[in-house]
Amino acid sequence: MSGYTGLYDQCDQYWNTSAAKIYRISHKTAEAEAHGAEVVDENGRRFLDFACSYGVFLLGHTHKQIVAAVTEQTLTLAMRPAGTRHPSAIALWNALQPWLPPSMSGLHFAHTGSECSEMTLRLISHRSPDRRRIVVAENGYHGKTLAALDIMGQSGHSALFGASPAEVVRVPYGDAESLNYAFQEPVAALFLEPVLGGPFITVPPAGYLQMARDLCDTQDSLLVFDEIQTAFGRAGEMMECTTQGVSPDLLFLSKGLTGGCAAMACVVSHERLSETIASLPEEFGNPRAGQPVACEAGVAAIRVIEEENLIQRARESGAYLRERLLAVTAPYPEIILDVPGKGLMTGVKCAHPGIELMLLMGMDKQNIHLGYSLNEAAAHPVLRFYPPLSVTREQIDRVADALASVLAEVAARPAFMRRFMNWFTKHKYGFPDWLYKLA
Numbered sequence: 391m392s393g394y395t396g397l398y399d400q401c402d403q404y405w406n407t408s409a410a411k412i413y414r415i416s417h418k419t420a421e422a423e424a425h426g427a428e429v430v431d432e433n434g435r436r437f438l439d440f441a442c443s444y445g446v447f448l449l450g451h452t453h454k455q456i457v458a459a460v461t462e463q464t465l466t467l468a469m470r471p472a473g474t475r476h477p478s479a480i481a482l483w484n485a486l487q488p489w490l491p492p493s494m495s496g497l498h499f500a501h502t503g504s505e506c507s508e509m510t511l512r513l514i515s516h517r518s519p520d521r522r523r524i525v526v527a528e529n530g531y532h533g534k535t536l537a538a539l540d541i542m543g544q545s546g547h548s549a550l551f552g553a554s555p556a557e558v559v560r561v562p563y564g565d566a567e568s569l570n571y572a573f574q575e576p577v578a579a580l581f582l583e584p585v586l587g588g589p590f591i592t593v594p595p596a597g598y599l600q601m602a603r604d605l606c607d608t609q610d611s612l613l614v615f616d617e618i619q620t621a622f623g624r625a626g627e628m629m630e631c632t633t634q635g636v637s638p639d640l641l642f643l644s645k646g647l648t649g650g651c652a653a654m655a656c657v658v659s660h661e662r663l664s665e666t667i668a669s670l671p672e673e674f675g676n677p678r679a680g681q682p683v684a685c686e687a688g689v690a691a692i693r694v695i696e697e698e699n700l701i702q703r704a705r706e707s708g709a710y711l712r713e714r715l716l717a718v719t720a721p722y723p724e725i726i727l728d729v730p731g732k733g734l735m736t737g738v739k740c741a742h743p744g745i746e747l748m749l750l751m752g753m754d755k756q757n758i759h760l761g762y763s764l765n766e767a768a769a770h771p772v773l774r775f776y777p778p779l780s781v782t783r784e785q786i787d788r789v790a791d792a793l794a795s796v797l798a799e800v801a802a803r804p805a806f807m808r809r810f811m812n813w814f815t816k817h818k819y820g821f822p823d824w825l826y827k828l829a
């Protein structure tokens with residue numbers, strides 16, 4: 391384990407100062423090995439992983455079937471040259487296709503979710519250059535990149551697509567009236583997560599996605615569903631939009647797509663966009679993405695979901711997890727405001743970020759990893775419980791029992807201490823470095 395010595399000093403110096411601060415405050419160690427729902431740290435300490443990197447490790451860590459598929463493809467042909475195609479991409483399409491809404495006909499690769507957004511913004515500029523308005527949900531998340539085309543020195547490339555659509559209108563998630571209002575002006579596209587994720591987990595009211603579809607249809611606007619977090623069983627369905635019978639024009643997939651064994655994302659497009667996509671001056675996707683090894687990971691992940699009946703299991707385990715979380719949090723309404731979610735996309739909504747931090751630290755002492763918010767500045771963050779879909783009742787019980795004892799400890803602390811933790815969380819990056827090293 392000697393390679394881990396000084397890791398956080400190096401993290402501080404070379405990569406990510408704020409992450410190093412968080413690691414020091416929370417006494418976080420580095421993950422050295424992981425299998426199934428268990429993570430082993432640099433000191434050999436074992437954790438139950440109910441964070442799964444915010445949903446990436448949907449099928450648990452190092453699933454044997456996916457690792458075997460990746461290994462075999464790596465030994466055969468891991469990568470192909472940019473711009474060429476490989477049968478693995480077709481195999482992935484064939485595996486995905488039965489789970490998609492009707493009439494989805496195109497598969498366009500990327501490496502990250504942010505890239506899916508970038509590609510889509512390019513498509514929008516090309517399709518409706520006169521429409522500037524993009525409607526998104528408040529607290530939605532579609533990536534963090536910033537306009538690479540704008541700084542492209544080869545002006546021919548940026549000239550092909552014109553300016554990026556700039557007028558972004560944010561509407562409260564799930565609110566029909568605000569959504570209607572946003573469509574008073576011509577809308578180029580509406581981006582929605584079928585269940586709002588991050589530390590804001592919110593299930594929309596029934597009919598919201600269909601209403602979004604209808605509004606887009608009245609104006610010939612593009613409807614984009616970002617299922618990067620919800621799909622592949624996280625929210626208890628293979629695809630949320632398919633289950634609700636609403637076809638988007640574009641669908642984003644990533645995270646669980648490869649069971650966490652390769653970085654890959656894709657945009658799936660409806661057949662009504664085929665001509666527009668074909669008329670793009672450059673490829674819609676990233677010609678370097680969709681490598682054979684990533685596609686084979688995707689095929690294997692979908693097979694695992696099917697063969698292990700993981701969607702049904704996620705629904706049942708999700709219902710059980712929420713039932714247990716509701717029961718253990720009920721005595722503490724001043725600390726936990728709600729247990730929102732659907733399927734295994736759930737968590738506890740904390741009265742303030744200081745509570746989230748205290749619960750996180752308490753659960754860490756009990757050897758349990760949860761998904762916490764770092765920089766989202768949520769007033770009432772949802773501390774996320776995102777176990778692998780194969781989670782067992784015993785594992786859920788262990789986590790719920792641990793939460794019960796941590797909540798009792800937190801509730802017993804004086805109110806001023808809880809307020810201090812809230813103040814501390816808000817200023818967590820603002821202290822001198824030596825203080826974090828003491829922590």
Ligand SMILES: Cc1ncc(COP(=O)(O)O)c(C=O)c1O
Binds near residue numbers: 444587617
């Ligand atoms: C719903 C959603 N969309 C987009 C993204 C951005 O993906 P990436 O971090 O791969 O760029 C994320 C990342 O967490 C996400 O959860």
